[in-house]
Amino acid sequence: MTRVFVTGLGAVSPAGWGVDALHAALAAGASLPCVPLPHPGRTTPLRTRPVPPVGLPAELARHPRLRRTSPLAQYVVAAGLEAWRAAAGPSPAAAAAVGLIVCLTAGCVNYTRRFYEEILQDPAHASPLLFPETVFHAPASHLAAVLGCTGESCTLVGDEGMFLQGLALASDWLVRGVATAVLVIGADELDWLVGGAMNLFVPGAVHAAGAGAVCLQGDLAHPAAPAVELERVTAARSYTPRQSPAVAARAMRRELPVGTAAEWLVLSTPPPRRFDAAERTAWGDWPGPRLTPQRVLGTAFNAGTAWQVVAACDALQRGLAPAATVSVVGTHQQAIGARFVAAGAGEGGAAH
Amino acid sequence: MLFPPPAEPPAPRRVVVTGAGLVTAHGVGWRANAEAFRAGRRSFRPVTLFDVSRQRARLAGEVDLPARLPPGRLSARHEQRLDRAARLLLLAALEARAQAGWEAGEPLPVVLGTSAGGMALGEEYFRQAVQRPAARRRQPTRVIHYQAQQQGLDLLAALDLEGSVTIVSNACASGANALGRAWDLVRRGRADRVLAGGYDALAQTLFAGFDALQALSPAGCRPFDLHRDGLTLGEGAAVLCLESLDAARRRGAEILGEILGYGAATDVHHLTQPHPEGAAALAAMQLACARAGLAPEQVDYLNAHGTGTPLNDAAEAQAIHAWAGAAAARLPVSSTKAGIGHLLGAAGAVEALVCLMALREQWLPPQPAPETPDPLCRFPLVTQPAGARLRVALSNSFGFGGANACLVLGRCP
Numbered sequence: 001m002t003r004v005f006v007t008g009l010g011a012v013s014p015a016g017w018g019v020d021a022l023h024a025a026l027a028a029g030a031s032l033p034c035v036p037l038p039h040p041g042r043t044t045p046l047r048t049r050p051v052p053p054v055g056l057p058a059e060l061a062r063h064p065r066l067r068r069t070s071p072l073a074q075y076v077v078a079a080g081l082e083a084w085r086a087a088a089g090p091s092p093a094a095a096a097a098v099g100l101i102v103c104l105t106a107g108c109v110n111y112t113r114r115f116y117e118e119i120l121q122d123p124a125h126a127s128p129l130l131f132p133e134t135v136f137h138a139p140a141s142h143l144a145a146v147l148g149c150t151g152e153s154c155t156l157v158g159d160e161g162m163f164l165q166g167l168a169l170a171s172d173w174l175v176r177g178v179a180t181a182v183l184v185i186g187a188d189e190l191d192w193l194v195g196g197a198m199n200l201f202v203p204g205a206v207h208a209a210g211a212g213a214v215c216l217q218g219d220l221a222h223p224a225a226p227a228v229e230l231e232r233v234t235a236a237r238s239y240t241p242r243q244s245p246a247v248a249a250r251a252m253r254r255e256l257p258v259g260t261a262a263e264w265l266v267l268s269t270p271p272p273r274r275f276d277a278a279e280r281t282a283w284g285d286w287p288g289p290r291l292t293p294q295r296v297l298g299t300a301f302n303a304g305t306a307w308q309v310v311a312a313c314d315a316l317q318r319g320l321a322p323a324a325t326v327s328v329v330g331t332h333q334q335a336i337g338a339r340f341v342a343a344g345a346g347e348g349g350a351a352h
Numbered sequence: 353m354l355f356p357p358p359a360e361p362p363a364p365r366r367v368v369v370t371g372a373g374l375v376t377a378h379g380v381g382w383r384a385n386a387e388a389f390r391a392g393r394r395s396f397r398p399v400t401l402f403d404v405s406r407q408r409a410r411l412a413g414e415v416d417l418p419a420r421l422p423p424g425r426l427s428a429r430h431e432q433r434l435d436r437a438a439r440l441l442l443l444a445a446l447e448a449r450a451q452a453g454w455e456a457g458e459p460l461p462v463v464l465g466t467s468a469g470g471m472a473l474g475e476e477y478f479r480q481a482v483q484r485p486a487a488r489r490r491q492p493t494r495v496i497h498y499q500a501q502q503q504g505l506d507l508l509a510a511l512d513l514e515g516s517v518t519i520v521s522n523a524c525a526s527g528a529n530a531l532g533r534a535w536d537l538v539r540r541g542r543a544d545r546v547l548a549g550g551y552d553a554l555a556q557t558l559f560a561g562f563d564a565l566q567a568l569s570p571a572g573c574r575p576f577d578l579h580r581d582g583l584t585l586g587e588g589a590a591v592l593c594l595e596s597l598d599a600a601r602r603r604g605a606e607i608l609g610e611i612l613g614y615g616a617a618t619d620v621h622h623l624t625q626p627h628p629e630g631a632a633a634l635a636a637m638q639l640a641c642a643r644a645g646l647a648p649e650q651v652d653y654l655n656a657h658g659t660g661t662p663l664n665d666a667a668e669a670q671a672i673h674a675w676a677g678a679a680a681a682r683l684p685v686s687s688t689k690a691g692i693g694h695l696l697g698a699a700g701a702v703e704a705l706v707c708l709m710a711l712r713e714q715w716l717p718p719q720p721a722p723e724t725p726d727p728l729c730r731f732p733l734v735t736q737p738a739g740a741r742l743r744v745a746l747s748n749s750f751g752f753g754g755a756n757a758c759l760v761l762g763r764c765p
Contacts, residue, residue: 002356002357004355039485040485041484041485041486042485042486065623100618105499112474112557113478115557116475116478116556116557119556119557119560123403123406123556123560123563123564124407126560126561128564128566131560131561131562131564132565132624132752134557134561135523135752135753136467136521136523137521137522137751137752137753137755138752138753140522140753141618141620141623141752141754141755142623144618144620145754148620149618149620150619150631150632150635151617151618152616152617152618153522153754153755154520154522154529154755155520155521155522156518156520156521157469157500157501157519157520158501158517158518158519159499159501162501162519165354169518171354171355171356171357172355172542176536193478193481196481197477197491197495200488200495201492201495232353232355232356233353234353234354235353235354235516236354236517238505238508238516240505240508240513240514241425241509242514243514255353332496332499332501332502332505333501333502333504333505333517334517
């Protein structure tokens with residue numbers, strides 16, 4: 001078995017809870033309005049795009065695992081469940097064999113910050129309710145509990161490229177038979193601590209939050225039309241003293257097809273220009289349409305990459321493109337790309 | 353290309369360890385640690401890295417870090433920016449690479465497990481952000497070096513390597529999961545060589561967190577004692593150089609041991625408590641042994657997760673008995689956390705390396721004898737230094753959130 005299909009999508013974003021909300025916002029193309037977030041000790045608030053405060057459906061919010069969870073865990077659960085329900089196998093027996101991969105950058109920073117604030121006040125009174133939720137693996141654990149997944153689960157931490165590494169790991173699990181389906185979720189949450197840090201490097205950056213999820217399954221006897229296939233994931237090219245982001249981005253681009261006038265290119269870095277230079281230069285010759293979801297939604301690390309992938313696959317499912325290439329030139333770790341095709345429509349794009 | 357994968361070898365490759373580096377409270381390097389683990393030494397002391405005067409517990413397995421790293425490719429300026437976690441990792445990695453004799457500039461994947469990355473730098477960032485918000489000095493460096501992937505990139509830079517960096521953060525199973533992933537990459541022909549391991553440094557957030565949960569033992573952990581009252585935290589790192597047996601033999605490399613199997617499962621019982629009967633622990637052990645093609649009777653030593661918390665040790669004991677059956681009565685078991693503490697994301701890698709040491713040098717790592725043995729543990733606990741004839745060892749690692757992992761290790765083929 002070597003073919004891997006995308007059988008479900010999920011999203012939580014500043015546009016709302018669900019893939020349809022994400023699609024509508026990206027189709028409209030206008031940057032969503034910013035919400036100011038105060039930063040302690042600073043007169044100028046941070047620019048953010050939070051997730052609308054709808055929250056989990058009542059039946060989920062009452063789940064014993066989810067009563068005190070962080071926003072991050074709620075995004076992971078909501079996006080993961082949406083993707084799982086959209087896929088073919090929502091039975092409890094199928095859930096036991098599903099694999100989970102959650103990709104994060106800052107992780108559960110809300111609860112970590114709150115817990116550390118309590119430590120600074122008096123460590124003897126720091127809340128035992130907060131600490132377990134600070135663990136990177138907590139969101140994956142909650143989703144596993146909600147689904148009844150007892151197979152392999154994994155939390156990967158890294159820059160924006162980690163979500164595509166997660167897709168490759170999931171494909172490996174499917175090829176090896178470790179799982180019959182794998183949910184891959186990219187997520188991050190909003191906090192002044194992260195927004196402030198982001199502004200040290202990109203002044204005026206818009207900090208956003210949410211999650212995106214895909215359900216991957218292996219060789220399908222009768223893939224439901226319109227099926228989307230994961231065609232490839234490039235090598236993850238780390239930034240090293242010998243490989244700058246620009247060099248890594250060009251090497252990643254060389255592993256992907258030259259493209260066509262109909263194929264979408266979904267990019268990772270929104271302006272300002274000096275920060276998107278490596279990616280823009282690498283893709284200067286792309287002949288087809290381009291989309292940068294983060295331009296509309298804001299910067300949200302692995303959630304942002306997951307939105308890119310969800311947007312690409314959603315476009316293929318809707319018949320808007322025969323194939324879509326996703327490019328990620330991460331903040332400080334790696335450049336990596338992936339390509340998706342509408343099954344039977346775009347295999348074997350010419351190599352660059 | 354990460355996907356689609358290249359054609360697999362006709363049969364899975366055997367995966368061996370040709371380099372290993374280790375840093376724990378016992379010391380820096382294989383020799384210092386081997387002697388301490390063989391003797392069953394206990395290296396706990398009062399915490400000096402941060403204030404613990406308001407905590408129930410005050411002991412930990414702190415590492416005495418050398419003032420400078422061994423010579424590597426990092427500039428002095430770069431080295432100055434490294435936090436404690438990165439230093440632990442690089443010490444272990446430099447030892448491992450030197451032992452393996454791998455060349456600089458080599459493209460290879462790096463797979464690392466950690467639960468906290470550069471947590472102490474995150475704490476510094478927060479304190480300055482709230483106490484002196486206008487002061488930006490050193491804040492960008494803290495933001496970058498706080499992140500776990502940066503420690504992986506520092507490793508690439510220090511060893512002059514090229515390749516992907518994958519950080520697994522499955523709480524206390526992270527190090528074992530990282531080795532398991534690396535084993536699979538080599539076994540299936542996805543990579544010829546992989547550098548893998550785990551690391552974590554002590555940080556106040558972690559210490560206060562476990563203390564808030566009343567999971568820390570004030571007197572030091574006592575695994576498998578009926579009156580055990582919690583774990584003791586530690587810090588450290590272990591890094592292993594993995595390659596195929598054929599490749600290692602072709603270049604005449606010294607083989608330190610073999611990874612025979614790996615299994616992982618998820619415990620959905622509770623965020624911080626294991627299933628009382630250790631269902632996922634049992635599944636991980638069964639899967640690892642099935643992949644190794646071994647029955648419990650063929651395992652000569654089991655390095656338990658053995659944190660010393662009432663719930664973990666009870667659940668693990670149940671799982672060991674369910675897995676080994678009658679063979680449990682003859683299976684030597686110990687928890688080396690009794691000597692160095694719980695190293696969180698590093699624990700799985702460090703304990704796998706302790707197993708490799710024991711297999712290579714043919715001894716069993718003892719732990720202090722329980723004052724009152726827990727009657728649930730009907731396996732022989734190793735409590736005295738002893739030589740032994742070991743061919744196969746098993747290492748358990750279980751994490752918050754239910755990530756359970758098990759590695760099966762073999763003597764040098």
